[in-house]
Amino acid sequence: MLSRAAESIYWMSRYLERAENVARFIEVNCHLMLDLPVEAKGQWEPLVLTTGDQHLFYENYATDNQANVIDFLTFSPVNPNSILSCLQNARENARSIREIISTEMWEQINKFYLQVQNIDKPQAQDAPHTYFTDIIMASHLFTGIQRNTMSHNEAWQFAQLGRALERADKTSRILDVKYFFLLPEGDDVGTLYDNIQWSALLKSTTALEMYRKQFGPIEPHNVINFLILNREFPRAIRYCLFEANQSLHTISGTPEGSFQNPSEQVLGRLLAELDYTSIDEIITRGLHEYLDAFQTRLNQIDNAVFETFFTISPSTSTA
Amino acid sequence: MDFSSYKLDGFYDELFESPNSPHPGARVLLEKLGELSKDELQKRHQAAELALMNMGITFNVYGSEAGVEKIFPFDIIPRIVSHTDWTYIEKGLVQRIQALNLFLCDIYADQKILKDGIIPRYVIDTAKEFLKPCVDLSPPRGLWCHISGIDLVRDKDGQFYILEDNLRCPSGVSYVLENREVLKRIFPEVFEASHVRHVDDYPAQLLNTLRSLSPPHVTSPTVVLLTPGIYNSAYFEHAFLAQQMGIELVEGRDLVVTDGTVAMRTTRGFQRIDVIYRRIDADFIDPKVFRPDSMLGVPGLMEAYKKGQVAIANAPGTGIADDKVVYAYVPQIIKYYLNEDILLPNVPTYVCWDDKQREHVLENLDTLVVKAANESGGYGMLIGVNSTRAEREDFANRITQNPRNYIAQPTIALSRSPILVDDHFEGRHVDLRPYVLCNGEDTYVLPGGLTRVALKKGSLVVNSSQGGGSKDTWVLYDSDDPFVPYRHLSQTH
Numbered sequence: 001m002l003s004r005a006a007e008s009i010y011w012m013s014r015y016l017e018r019a020e021n022v023a024r025f026i027e028v029n030c031h032l033m034l035d036l037p038v039e040a041k042g043q044w045e046p047l048v049l050t051t052g053d054q055h056l057f058y059e060n061y062a063t064d065n066q067a068n069v070i071d072f073l074t075f076s077p078v079n080p081n082s083i084l085s086c087l088q089n090a091r092e093n094a095r096s097i098r099e100i101i102s103t104e105m106w107e108q109i110n111k112f113y114l115q116v117q118n119i120d121k122p123q124a125q126d127a128p129h130t131y132f133t134d135i136i137m138a139s140h141l142f143t144g145i146q147r148n149t150m151s152h153n154e155a156w157q158f159a160q161l162g163r164a165l166e167r168a169d170k171t172s173r174i175l176d177v178k179y180f181f182l183l184p185e186g187d188d189v190g191t192l193y194d195n196i197q198w199s200a201l202l203k204s205t206t207a208l209e210m211y212r213k214q215f216g217p218i219e220p221h222n223v224i225n226f227l228i229l230n231r232e233f234p235r236a237i238r239y240c241l242f243e244a245n246q247s248l249h250t251i252s253g254t255p256e257g258s259f260q261n262p263s264e265q266v267l268g269r270l271l272a273e274l275d276y277t278s279i280d281e282i283i284t285r286g287l288h289e290y291l292d293a294f295q296t297r298l299n300q301i302d303n304a305v306f307e308t309f310f311t312i313s314p315s316t317s318t319a
Numbered sequence: 320m321d322f323s324s325y326k327l328d329g330f331y332d333e334l335f336e337s338p339n340s341p342h343p344g345a346r347v348l349l350e351k352l353g354e355l356s357k358d359e360l361q362k363r364h365q366a367a368e369l370a371l372m373n374m375g376i377t378f379n380v381y382g383s384e385a386g387v388e389k390i391f392p393f394d395i396i397p398r399i400v401s402h403t404d405w406t407y408i409e410k411g412l413v414q415r416i417q418a419l420n421l422f423l424c425d426i427y428a429d430q431k432i433l434k435d436g437i438i439p440r441y442v443i444d445t446a447k448e449f450l451k452p453c454v455d456l457s458p459p460r461g462l463w464c465h466i467s468g469i470d471l472v473r474d475k476d477g478q479f480y481i482l483e484d485n486l487r488c489p490s491g492v493s494y495v496l497e498n499r500e501v502l503k504r505i506f507p508e509v510f511e512a513s514h515v516r517h518v519d520d521y522p523a524q525l526l527n528t529l530r531s532l533s534p535p536h537v538t539s540p541t542v543v544l545l546t547p548g549i550y551n552s553a554y555f556e557h558a559f560l561a562q563q564m565g566i567e568l569v570e571g572r573d574l575v576v577t578d579g580t581v582a583m584r585t586t587r588g589f590q591r592i593d594v595i596y597r598r599i600d601a602d603f604i605d606p607k608v609f610r611p612d613s614m615l616g617v618p619g620l621m622e623a624y625k626k627g628q629v630a631i632a633n634a635p636g637t638g639i640a641d642d643k644v645v646y647a648y649v650p651q652i653i654k655y656y657l658n659e660d661i662l663l664p665n666v667p668t669y670v671c672w673d674d675k676q677r678e679h680v681l682e683n684l685d686t687l688v689v690k691a692a693n694e695s696g697g698y699g700m701l702i703g704v705n706s707t708r709a710e711r712e713d714f715a716n717r718i719t720q721n722p723r724n725y726i727a728q729p730t731i732a733l734s735r736s737p738i739l740v741d742d743h744f745e746g747r748h749v750d751l752r753p754y755v756l757c758n759g760e761d762t763y764v765l766p767g768g769l770t771r772v773a774l775k776k777g778s779l780v781v782n783s784s785q786g787g788g789s790k791d792t793w794v795l796y797d798s799d800d801p802f803v804p805y806r807h808l809s810q811t812h
Contacts, residue, residue, distance in 0.1 A: 106374075
């Protein structure tokens, strides 16, 4: 397929996934605030930290209260990672590959964008649950449509690749930020308050129920284990990379367990490391340090995918 | 909702013969519409707009807040063309396109038509769209124009006239297909009862036409559609057609000429291309040959084309046939190449470079329509009857300074068709753009076409850039042919 089209569908997918994750962060946080003691209600800044756009936020808003954070993360045109900006980008990418994706996909992405663009902002602020659940469902609808109306061909694999890498990124970021904010309060460890926080973290990745099936009670060590190393949960980092790796090998035809291009090499190596890492090693090393290094590796994968598939110049001609 | 208060105002109407008396082909439609209440009709109108919005058939509104998009205005009442009218139109279009293709072959080669004095050499020598780099090109099968859209209008007496030829990159066919899709959704019962010829065969016909241009030894040619990109106003159509045909939609930056052949950059390296359906003006397709500042084209494309390594549809250079001064000579062109009389007449046209004709034009600016020879989209036009003195003086000046660039025509009282205005129907002026495909052996005319409608009351300009909208166009089956309306068979099940 065209390199430009491959890049567009990859980014279309990443942006949609990003929008969905932001919506979930907000939705879960709104719930969390209802359960927290009054003095702890200021916890909106971590959401901005999760997206890594804190500088941009403070340039545009005076305080990190709920209304400002929701506005910044949902509607702000200056924030390239706001839900609206993500959908706009996803839609522009989709528009440039209208002939690659199915009409049903295009219509859904288009409706999705119009839905968010037409949201009554004050109402969304007052009743966030409805609005953000709708956004999450619109995203699920899109992935379902994509799975069922488009051939699982090369383009589809690029979409899967983009989504899987974006998911791994988002899970690692939210884990990093939440962990940073959760741990220092030594007195709270093991308290109800602590439990609520860890549950919220799991909910932000829709992992609470699946976590309980596997581990039962909330236990930070197990939560981290679940979100990083689980092989069956679709938002666990290990699972995401496994999926990404499969898509990559389906695209290239290279047998799994070997590599023929830099993207397969860096992704395969990271996946193998995860396969042979224990949660104790991660904790001993320090979760933040571990996740920081992980982020760097993810960026390398993204760069390698770009170099391998999206840029080709006549000097490498095989024609 | 009924049409009892609908007025014809002395114009030819596409649905009515006389007040309250529909054309035979429109009876079923009007009966069915009559059964729907005002509310119901309004509801369906809104459903149509929502469907178009969700399909993303929108354009960006320039000069307004960023991100504001509008749908192309669409009126839900279809325009109907009878079988008899269509048969006549079809014959006329086939004749015209055949003759114009022969003209293009000749004009870029021996120029016999100039030598024989049928068209003055001056007209061609001064034509902006006569592309010198195309002289002596020999496109596959000697065919220059494969895809065209010809604008027709109807006068007071119901006579069809050719208003304009579009042999470069005619657009609008996607609206024909999408309008039909929408109308089927919102008026299933009306559609079912009328015997409407289907239009969804167009993409397959277009693909066949394009594939037929590939070199004979290529068994499975790679065909692509070349677009200027997502910011082009017709981008929706480019993507739609590529999708319907299952071919790649490429931009200039996706293509490269290596070793004399054209290839696209893919995730697996370069892939050779055999046929390009270009939706970029010839001026922009190759900066080495045409406009050097073009960022949309592919350097070296023309060289590969000349060597027969790639086919391009339409061939660069077809724009000469769109020149409105050349248009004036089409009756002679048909006579010269086919030895036939023109079937679908031109609108009588005065060419201003001729002293006598110019004198007449300048004396009658208040009744004529003046057009620039190479403009389209309703630009560069003076409609005398609706003009101010200052506008007429401005045009008189322009004509005197550059007479070659102007033609003039009598004002045609364009036919009208009813549109839904709030809670009643009103007549608005319409034109018709049918689409014609040629592959050298057959000429295919899509049984339908784009009906453009001037939504502004009294306006004679139907272009979308000037407040025009569109309607679905129903070409009917021959009501006397027992084999054609398949639905009769299915109704007995």
